[in-house]
């Protein structure tokens with residue numbers, strides 16, 4: 001990492017720390033609100049319990065027609081409207097609304113304060129980064145010469161959401177939506193006679209969604225203000241800057257879309273259009289001095305298959321390793337007239353289409369099964385033990401039946417005795433045992449043996465000139481299965497020899 005990218009990551013950490021401080025204040029306020037509502041909710045529950053103790057049960061909810069008479073409640077029951085009339089529910093809902101309005105005001109104040117701090121920090125940080133970029137580019141004459149933006153030029157970013165509407169409105173709308181969710185949850189709970197614990201859980205779930213959405217808005221809007229202030233400062237220096245480089249955290253939490261963008265270069269007029277909760281930063285580049293950041297595509301290629309799968313999923317990981325997709329293929333851009341462009345991670349199905357995606361999913365499933373059996377192979381130490389490896393796929397078994405018409409089963413087994421044998425004769429094969437299953441169940445070619453008519457040889461390419469070779473004794477005796485005879489490596493010559501002697505039984509298309 002260069003000093004420039006180091007500084008960019010340090011500033012990013014500062015920004016996130018500040019954003020977390022605002023977030024924890026919001027969480028505290030929300031928790032206090034919930035405690036007050038919970039107390040109110042308990043009283044409602046108590047009232048319902050009293051009604052039940054008095055012999056009433058929950059009846060069907062009969063809504064009153066506008067202007068119509070109040071329908072009498074069926075004798076011995078109470079309903080939502082009954083609870084409404086008893087004031088308790090109404091009081092509770094009014095309190096929910098009041099609390100959410102107060103919270104909206106607090107959240108927008110906190111976010112605004114965060115935005116102000118962010119744009120001020122962005123201006124100072126942009127100067128520091130441009131200075132570092134100039135030093136790295138060997139252009140010390142630029143140091144101290146960068147244009148500064150008047151604070152008023154970026155303060156207009158404070159208090160506004162990305163579509164230019166006041167933040168306050170955004171949080172109020174969120175509060176109203178949350179209030180409706182809570183109301184519906186409560187009415188459902190009362191109408192279906194839910195127990196107090198379940199009711200509280202349902203209400204809390206609705207209420208909690210309000211907080212998580214509010215936190216996302218707060219974080220996204222603070223980071224957006226920071227980025228836009230940085231970008232405007234870069235733009236004010238476009239005579240000496242080439243643009244900016246997309247720098248993601250490139251860690252285990254970085255999403256595929258951001259990792260694919262990592263290291264890409266953009267003009268100063270371009271906004272960094274990512275996704276909510278994105279933690280990426282823009283590093284300025286001085287003209288004629290490209291910044292060296294290893295592209296995300298390259299970083300991804302260096303990860304282990306398990307790390308790749310953790311990001312893409314097993315099916316997409318397998319497709320990626322087979323060269324069917326590149327990382328950048330997963331970057332989706334959503335165009336929204338109000339929110340601007342945002343990025344998301346495409347599914348394998350969106351990238352390759354349904355059929356292809358399903359093919360990779362089946363493949364991933366198969367590999368999982370092979371891994372499980374491979375593990376059992378590694379534990380097969382009892383010489384008398386017989387391990388079933390599974391059934392050959394229909395397409396190879398049909399070829400097998402053609403060659404050996406008396407073959408009675410697609411099942412293949414490995415005995416402890418044979419495993420001990422091949423490990424003794426070819427100790428190097430211990431390292432390749434993980435490939436036995438794929439050789440057997442997804443071979444490149446199957447040959448028949450020169451001398452012994454009952455023996456088939458399975459080959460799967462390992463690298464440029466080497467193959468994994470599994471020899472199977474094809475059984476024609478009912479009750480006996482095809483049994484692995486030997487396991488070792490083979491070279492290209494052996495394959496060519498087989499072709500020359502016309503021993504090919506089956507080949508992958």
Ligand SMILES: [Zn+2]
Pocket residue numbers: 248258274275278279280
């Ligand atoms: Zn990102």
